[in-house]
Amino acid sequence: MDVKAKKIRVLVAKPGLDGHDRGARVVARALRDAGMEVIYTGLHQTPEQVAETALQEDVDVVGLSILSGAHMTLAPKIRHLLNEKDMKDVLFLVGGIIPEEDAEKLIAAGTADQIFTPGDPLDKIIDYINAKFASAE
Amino acid sequence: MLIRGVLMHHLVKDLLAGNRRAAARLITLIENDDEEKRSLLKEIYPHTGKAFIIGITGAPGAGKSSLVDRLLQQIRAEGLTAGIIAVDPTSPFSGGAILGDRIRMQDHALDAGVFIRSMGTRGSLGGLSRSTREAIQVLDAFGKDIVIVETVGVGQSEVDIVKTADSTVVILTPAGGDSVQTIKAGIMEIADVFVINKADLPGAERTATEINMMLDMNGEKPWRPPVLPTVSIKGDGVDKLWEALQEHRTFLEDSGKLLDVRRQRVRRELTEQVEYLVKTRIWDEVRDTIELDSLVEKISKRQQDPYSAAGELLAKINFYKGDHGEGG
Known part of the structure; x- marks a missing residue:
């Protein structure tokens, strides 16, 4: 382990009313094992809390876990708040029960950089993040 | 990298002007050993030395984060501002970390008088992260009245916090072993204030008695650490803890010890x-x-x-x- 290397910091956030965070925890654990620093917010976060936490923790990646169906409201709201806070560069990922047409809309609108849904292997998320930051260095 | 240097210089100005993004960016740069780290710290240093630094330490699950959350309520009720540095362990295998302390503090996430930053230990073994001290300087220069450092969940000998904080709180829980544990060296020696958290569980009084006996064996000391019961999830006893911390601060200031400690x-x-x-x-x-x-x-x-x-x-x-x- 190289303790000097810059670490990728990821905020795993559970916005809104859904109370299931097993998936978010599994993802957090996988990212940890991939050498990332993962900040987990806990349940029931407002969009404002998620954006402000991303700012204070100065994360490189924000990953939302939304299983409640409210992704078309929550994701754009959080993206907007992040942009307002001068965090346009943050990699913005959304995971959860997201129908394909919604996923396409969120990406086309520039809200999300990528969408992950149940059945996507964990390595897919890790590889996606690592690839983004490998090319940025 | 002249342009980069100039941009970073601006970050310090923004920090001093109270910009939260600048505070967050500066901590990252310092933590990542950026090549500008030392020159940034040089610029920040003249603006430090005003904040009072409180260390909170104790075993994993003792209730450190919950207690910090409750302390924040007290501190904010008095109109003081606070910076929190919450340290969690970095994996020695992957280099990754789960930083989960702020889950308990998220009620303060939108309070402009509070700034919370999570840090991984990144190879440091004394209970703090490699850059905790520098991060304190950033929050101090940022103008926070109080900086609270929450250590990783510690065992017996991770006591770096005592070198870093002005006041150190050691949190214990009931039934943490027999009375010999209380006379062992290490963590039992560093407390300015002892807290018995989860004091509604059986055994709390006995634990308090054992610690008091240990403290009484120390003979006459100018500061005798109080032993305070709390139930952090209900907020019981937290007002007493805040009072004790203020008393300790007054003691440090009046006795000239604060200057000694800082020197x-x-x-x-x-x-x-x-x-x-x-x-x-x-x-x-x-x-x-x-x-x-x-x-x-x-x-x-x-x-x-x-x-x-x-x-x-x-x-x-x-x-x-x-x-x-x-x-x-």
């Missing part, structure tokens, strides 16, 4: 900086001009011993060449 800290910092510069200088020189491999070869063949070789190597180093200690 010791500065001495340590200075020593570390000198050692850092000497080390860097030596290895720069060794890399540039001195052939290390041939020495290693000789020593391996027992043609020379490492002790005299080290002495010879040091004698060749020119400590007066060029300008060092500036910038990176």
Whole structure:
């Protein structure tokens, strides 16, 4: 382990009313094992809390876990708040029960950089993040 | 990297003006050992020394984060501002970390008077992260009245916090072992305030008695740590804890001990900086001009011993060449 290397910091956030965070925890654990620093917010976060936490923790990646169906409201709201806070560069990922047409809309609108849904292997998320930051260095 | 340097210089100005994004960015740059780290810290340093630093330590699951959350309520009710540094362990295997302390503090996430930052230990073993001290300086210069440092969940001997904080709170829980544990060296020696959290569980009173007995064996001391029961999830006893911390601060200030403590800290910092510069200088020189491999070869063949070789190597180093200690 190289303790000097810059670490990728990821905020795993559970916005809104859904109370299931097993998936978010599994993802957090996988990212940890991939050498990332993962900040987990806990349940029931407002969009404002998620954006402000991303700012204070100065994360490189924000990953939302939304299983409640409210992704078309929550994701754009959080993206907007992040942009307002001068965090346009943050990699913005959304995971959860997201129908394909919604996923396409969120990406086309520039809200999300990528969408992950149940059945996507964990390595897919890790590889996606690592690839983004490998090319940025 | 002149342009980059100028941009970073702006970050310090923004920090002093109260910009939260600048505070967050600066902590990242310092934590990542950016090449501008030392020059940034130089600029920040004159603006530090105002915040009162409280350390919170205890075993995993003792209730450190919940107690910090409750303390924040007290601190904010008095109109004071606070910065929190919450440290969690970095994996020695993957280098990754789960930083989960702020889950308990998220009610304060939108309070402009509170700034919370999570840090992984990144190889440091004393209960703090590699850059905790520097992060404190950032939050101090940022203008926070109180800086609270929450250590990783500790065992018996991770006591770096005592070198870093003005007041140290050690959190214990009931039924944490027999009375011999209370007279062991290490964590039991560093508390300015003891907290028995989860005091609604059986055994709390006995634990308090055992710690009080241990403290009474210490004889007359100018400051006798109080032992306070709390139930952090309900907020019970937290007002008493805040009172005790204020009393300890008054004691430190009135007795002149605060100056002593801080002078010791500065001495340590200075020593570390000198050692850092000497080390860097030596290895720069060794890399540039001195052939290390041939020495290693000789020593391996027992043609020379490492002790005299080290002495010879040091004698060749020119400590007066060029300008060092500036910038990176």
